Amino acid sequence: MEKNTRTIIFIGDGMGGLPIDGLDSQTTVEAADTPAMDRIAREGACGLMHPISPGRPAGSDTSHMAILGYDPQKYYRGRGPFEAKGVGIDVRPGDVAFRCNFATVEGRTVVDRRAGRIDKGTDRLAEAIRENVGKIEDVQVIFEPSVEHRAAMVLRGEGLSHEVTEIDPHDPGVDYLESRPLEDAKDRAGAQKTARVLNEFVRRVHEVLEDHPVNEERRSAGKPPANIVLPRGAGTAVDLESLKDRYGLDAAMIVEVDLVRGLGKYLDMDVIRVEGATGGLNTDEMAIAKAVDEALDDHDLVLANIKAPDLGGHDGDCEKKIKAIEKVDRALGYLLDNVDWDRTTIMVTADHATPCAVMDHSGHPVPIAFFGHGTCPDDVERYGERPCAKGIMGHLRGMQIMDVLTNMMGRAEKFGA
Amino acid sequence: MEKNTRTIIFIGDGMGGLPIDGLDSQTTVEAADTPAMDRIAREGACGLMHPISPGRPAGSDTSHMAILGYDPQKYYRGRGPFEAKGVGIDVRPGDVAFRCNFATVEGRTVVDRRAGRIDKGTDRLAEAIRENVGKIEDVQVIFEPSVEHRAAMVLRGEGLSHEVTEIDPHDPGVDYLESRPLEDAKDRAGAQKTARVLNEFVRRVHEVLEDHPVNEERRSAGKPPANIVLPRGAGTAVDLESLKDRYGLDAAMIVEVDLVRGLGKYLDMDVIRVEGATGGLNTDEMAIAKAVDEALDDHDLVLANIKAPDLGGHDGDCEKKIKAIEKVDRALGYLLDNVDWDRTTIMVTADHATPCAVMDHSGHPVPIAFFGHGTCPDDVERYGERPCAKGIMGHLRGMQIMDVLTNMMGRAEKFGA
DSSP states (O other): OOTTOEEEEEEETTBBOOOBGGGTTBOHHHHSOOHHHHHHHHHSEEEEEESSSTTOOBOHHHHHHHHTTOOHHHHOOOSHHHHHHHTTOOOOTTOEEEEEEEEEEETTEEEETTGGGOOSSHHHHHHHHHHHSSEETTEEEEEEEOSTTEEEEEEESSSOOSOBOOSOOSSTTSBOOOOOBOTTOSSHHHHHHHHHHHHHHHHHHHHHHHTOHHHHHHHHTTOOOOOEEEEEEEEEOOOOOOHHHHHOOOEEEEOSOHHHHHHHHHTTOEEOOOTTOOSSTTOOHHHHHHHHHHHTTSOSEEEEEEOHHHHHHHHTOHHHHHHHHHHHHHHHHHHHHHSOTTSEEEEEEOSSBOOTTTTSOBOOOEEEEEEETTOOOOSOOSOSHHHHTTSTTEEEEGGGHHHHHHHHTTOOOOSOO | OOOSOEEEEEEETTBBOOOBGGGTTBOHHHHSOOHHHHHHHHHSEEEEEESSSTTOOOOHHHHHHHHTTOOHHHHOOOSHHHHHHHTTOOOOTTOEEEEEEEEEEETTEEEETTGGGOOSSHHHHHHHHHHHSSEETTEEEEEEEOSTTEEEEEEESSSOOSOBOOSOOSSTTSBOOOOOBOTTOSSHHHHHHHHHHHHHHHHHHHHHHHTOHHHHHHHHTTOOOOOEEEEEEEEEOOOOOOHHHHHOOOEEEEOSOHHHHHHHHHTTOEEOOOTTOOSSTTOOHHHHHHHHHHHTTSOSEEEEEEOHHHHHHHHTOHHHHHHHHHHHHHHHHHHHHHSOTTSEEEEEEOSSBOOTTTTSOBOOOEEEEEEETTOOOOSOOSOSHHHHTTSTTEEEEGGGHHHHHHHHTTOOOOBOO
16 A cells, blocks of 8 residues: 555536537537647546436536545535535534525515625624524524625524525516425425525515615615525535545645535535635636645645636537636646656546536536556547547546545555455 | 427347357348448447346346336336236236236147137137136236237236246146246245136136137137136236326337337327337338327427347347348438437437347347437447447446436436536
8 A cells, every 4th residue: 555645636617518510529628729638648547427327417516526435316415515614604414504695675576686796794794694583493593604695504403404495586586485395305394394494584684684784885875785685505414424534535625616615624625725716717727736736745635626617618608618628728737747646646527517508517428537646548649528438447437436546546445355 | 408309219129139150240230231320320429238237138128117217126027017008907006917828728738829829709708707707816807808819917906926937838738837926935925825816817717718609619610719818927016107207208109019018108108009010020110210200299208119120039030130120220211311300319229139149138238329419429430239339328227328318308407506
């Protein structure tokens, strides 16, 4: 067992795709200029990955869970707990967590889902919510603001369930919703109680915020008041073993998305913030690459995610997606030049496909390539969906990745004698 | 989500095979002249499919179940319920169903398993059975004739089990059998009761039919009397969710085999009969193709199966099998020319291999190709076991097909956020 090996999981968010007519039937990954990825494929071991299983479109949360070896089909109970953990709430098993928007309503009608992208005063609004809506029935309410109009909320108490419909109507100009138990709720009583508490939360928050000084100031300044909070994305927190406990690896995460960052905190990984990592196309990919390289000094595993490719996919803008993929490639180029590959393994993949033609996540497999320590290179010449399909790694599922990586690191335990 | 997409599952029954010396070591699919399949492979995404799992020979029933996403390892309890449903009996969960032959016996010796392929009068014989053998102990007996000597029978009552040996000896010239509980029956008491009722059924049916006017007439005409019914293929009916409920898809089935048709009815698919679809080598494949094209007008999913290739395999007649495969190809050619592929995905495969050298189903993987909407084409040039093995789809199991297809249709639900 070599104990000084390290591994990098490098994820281009939503980087997988489908052939595009205008790109000569290439995918965006295939069309992009990616000398680093191509070297990784050429000198490494390639394959395709199904984050969940063939044909199932994965979310970023479920895919990262699977890649880190936590079976989402067993443990995933909604995104709320990761969001809440991401903004710093100490989420505990059994809690039901929500992501929230500060929004503007007139009567019940949502006139602005983001309250004019409010960027000041939400700490004071949150304090008012904490003081006045700290408890509903026997349920403790924990509320924490995040950046701009975003926030997270946790309900803590007996007999709660995430199986409730959302308050947020997702569209402006319509009424916000009354939460109800999901039709197929397994814990019906829990869902009923949770929906009741949630509706009461929204009602009382609206009362507290309507004439709050922050909103009086906003009205005077001609800005829409943040006079309500719209919860969505309910999730029940489950007890997940830390990554350190599960694999004995000191792990770090360098990502741009709160949701994934929340998962990292949930797994007790070191979540490292990087200046200039914006989550957009203007992100500083070299700063991310340097941070990964530095994190390797005192971590066994570093997971990095660059968000930009996913944005191009969701926008259906393949030029934007290609530019984003080329940024991912530059970060990889830095790592190729600076990391000690005699004791480091890197895996380059996507957490899911976001084909420009689909403008959403799809269930197509994504390319994957392993490079460096412990790999068995094949004769694939380029990174991409079709080239990688011919690689030695075959078709892997997300849940198999940690076994494959710990083996390449020489840290997998023998099963048997 | 694109909601106006459609998908075709096109199955050449038993079309998979093994290399044949006399065919220059090609399989029958590889040796056949199949311009349509080859175009589908060339412009589509290829792979191999294991209907159940590697090496397990599948029946047509278990394979079609798996391809439609109903796990046969969980839900399959014998073919009887599908046969019974196929002939129009309202099978209910808990029923034990059998397929039956009208046959000719002298004493206990079966002299003709098909009663001279009797084609008239079985409705009157069935009526006599219903009148005289409608109930045994506390068990209701439901009996329905099908084409020629075929029929189906259902036992309905408390505490029954399909785990019983057959009455039908499957060979002429030997005695018909006494049903007994299977040695490894899990529900021993249920199997004992069922065997007892079944033996009593056969005894009383023989009594009722022996001197029935229909048989008196047959004897006068020098024909063997249909003086007994030989049940086989016991199966317990289970509660299967309809395909519409499971996937939200309006589905049709255009097949030539009662067994598969019964499955279609069981899943509440629209089972469409096509004039000229004989189930033999003389079948009108163009009528089937046209029916598939028409069914796409008001269905989201159409499953078609052409039976003929399987017959050639069972007969060990590779010339016959090649001719049958070329018929399948002509049907596919019609579809290639007439379907709107911008919104349609087709999957072409076999439900199992029936290699001519084996003359029965085998557990070898079968070629699979996806073409049209939502596919990621690879560089496979021809349809066949060996060419498709190099395709981007890798090795799929039957149970993964519906996930893969609904994803290609853009109708798969995202798991996670």
